Amino acid sequence: MKKILYRYRHLVIDVVAAAVLLCTFALFHHVLPSPLPGPDVPIIENDGVSSSLSAMEQTFQEHLHFAPITDENSYVSKNVIIETSIHTIEKNGEPITYYVADVYVRSIDCFRTALAEDTFGATGDFLEIGAHNRALMAVSGDYYTWNKGGPVIRNGLLFRNKQGRADVCVLYKDGSMKIVAGRAFDAEAAVAEGAWQAWAFGPSLLTADGKAATTFNSTLTDKHPRCAIGYYQPGHYVFVLVDGRQDHSVGMTLSELAELFESLGCTMAYNLDGGRSAQMAFDGKLVNQPYRDGREVSDIVYIREVE
């Protein structure tokens, strides 16, 4: 062994040097926080567009009459209605457990996102981020630090103006949602039009007429833990969290997830970061059982109460 190592010592040195170089690359590429502007120095602040809340308020008022009372699975106030439910199904003899949070908000200010440690590029414990922001209900976001391409717009602030390959989901201040191709998305124009949130993970799950898509702009199509957001109309959204890679639930393929959103009656649906990141909390407690106890995340999507 020693003789072989000595004979090929130059090659061994090169391999070790390449490994060191790759480790250094990996450290800066996806371990250390990005040296980008923090929340105090956004590129653009969306304050020039007035929020039209009429459609959202109308939707909210209409549903408020049918809303349940606040209990361990629901939260109802004059601003927010959240109804959570757990579903267990079987597909091809394999169990799947998924969690649904049906959400109505009166104001877009109730629908927010938060960065770990309030710092762009940082990661942190999912429940701690939720508790810090007084989240009524929260799900993990798009893990923008993992996905180096694509825009990052959070609560009306543009943090990263970069085009990527992934579909971009935009939530506007008037409560409407739009999903566009990553290469066609202009973040600065979107903020000027009133973009409130923009996620870059995807893919989009439904066709324009609300049917389950059959092809997806993603390579992660197999069964995995999933986290996704669905849209009905301004002010009415649904979050779906699917447990996966475990005995009680194997996860969902993108096609299965798309079919689920079609059955829920959504007009749009968008996949967020899944795998170990996929986590949902309600009332400060984890709702789902994350794969290998979950992982730290860079951002969350959450619903909060407003004064």
Add this chain to the structure above:
Amino acid sequence: MSLFRALLGHLTRILAMVLIVLLIVDYFNPYMEFLSNTAAKIFLLLLCVSAFLLTLIIRKK
């Protein structure tokens, strides 16, 4: 000159190995943008320069 040639040879091999690894991981996960970030572009540039110089030295020899 021989030391310079040896160093260039090592540099070329190291950079080639690094870029092969990045090409493979980029194939499996293009969303991570392993090849389109600044560091990868610098590696590629260095590889081109070192390979070019190496061919000149070998030719001279």
